[in-house]
Amino acid sequence: MQSISVSDIIVKKAAESRIDQVDFDKLVFGTVFTDHMFECDYINGHWQQPTIRPYGPLTISPAAKVFHYGQAVFEGMKAYKDDQGKVFLFRPDENFNRINKSSERLAIPEFPREYFFGALEELLRMDNDWIKPGLGNSLYIRPFVIASEIGVSASAANQYKFMIILSPAQAYYSGDVSVVIAEKYSRAADGGVGYAKAAGNYGAQFYPTRLAQEQGFQQVIWTDANSHQFLEEAGTMNVFFRVGDKLLTAPTNDRILDGVTRKSLITLAKDAGIDVEVRRVEVSEIVEAAQQGTLKEIFGAGTAAVVSPVKAFSYRGTKYDLPAQESSYAIRFKKALNDIQYNCAPDPYNWRYPIN
Structure with missing residues (x-):
């Protein structure tokens, strides 16, 4: 160089x-x-x-x-x-x-x-x-x-x-978000460019997202290209699932973006004593948790919205509504992250970068 x-x-x-x-x-x-x-x-x-x-x-x-x-x-x-x-x-x-x-x-x-x-x-x-x-x-x-x-x-x-x-x-608010879990289309495949912020990754999402919107949903939760059994991202964001008091999110790999907001939320949650599991998350376990009432939250994480809560999801034609939470992880950690970003709270992680 x-x-x-x-x-x-x-x-x-x-x-x-x-x-x-x-x-x-x-x-x-x-x-x-x-x-x-x-x-x-x-x-x-x-x-x-x-x-x-x-x-x-x-x-x-x-x-x-x-x-x-x-x-x-x-x-x-x-x-x-x-x-x-x-x-x-x-x-x-x-x-x-x-x-x-x-x-x-x-x-x-x-x-x-x-x-x-x-x-x-x-x-x-x-x-x-x-x-x-x-x-x-x-x-x-x-x-x-x-x-x-x-x-x-x-x-x-x-x-x-x-x-x-x-x-x-301004503050990014997309309203109440309902999503459909992908059964046919995929965001990325093994060996591809899913982990990169390549323009084509996003262009390829628009068509299946439009199909979801025509059915009354705002976004798609993407599944793996091989089997469509594992949940990976939500729209253009990383995705988190709260089952009981445990927080689940998929690991990064060559299909999933290494989101800055994602890794920041994981750090905040762990430091708050919350059990965070970074592992492959099966569609079946999330559907089962919704049926049993233990699925408390789904939310996306990304730069634009920071945290975007999901109020309902659909899979194989069945819609599952998520109950409102008095102690929402999404709201709690969005506030914690915003407080650091806007210099309203101490920054023990040295995440803030001052412009002099």
Whole structure:
């Protein structure tokens, strides 16, 4: 890797901010973007001089390989502002390591750590006013890489574009969520790219999710591709099951994303003295627990919603409603995680990353 420095980043400021045009009380998640973005190209075996410039359209050839062979990976992370105006990231090392792990799986070159963190910190300083304080408010951060080389030969590209864009976000609430357990379609297969945040993973989910929505469900709980006997993820999130007072979740492997929220919740639950089992979870045991009344909660875990409770699930045409819990794990650990993210509580894990 070539010698690099954060001072190499060229900064081109927007002539004027667009922030006054935004109604922060009516944000639609992921549709409004801040004044600046980061861009860096990989050419001739090296990452070139990086740039922060005003947010705007790209000019890219229709023959760029990303459009033909799907070499694209991304990350999702957030910045938070406390009541004193201090800004924090949450476990950004995990996102940096994972985007490079995803890139490796798709034959994309590793991105330099100095550029990643240098770009993030400078972007957040420049667009600081877009980060609103208050529980639920945040700035969603989307780093991504695409293959930009021109050509339609079926081979890995030699040129790439790494970018970071920022989007202000409010508290994410999707309403009461009902899910259907997948019996035919799968999110990922052994030996595939399920563990990577590859763009194609998500594109392939849209059709079976639409079928579920046509039946009155909001999301799909994915099962393993080989037998459809084991529960793996919920929509675009990792998934947890509370049976009695025990918390169950599937282990990460080459089909399941190593979610930052997932591993954080596991740590919080274990430290709270809760019995957490990270193991393969069978559809049959969850259905049996629902029938016996010992299934208390199902919830998804991910960056956008943090924790998304499930009120009901369907399997083989039978719907199972979940009872409301006075001492909900989902609510309890979402609050514990938010308190750390928003600097409202001590951070014994050193998960907060301050932006100075």
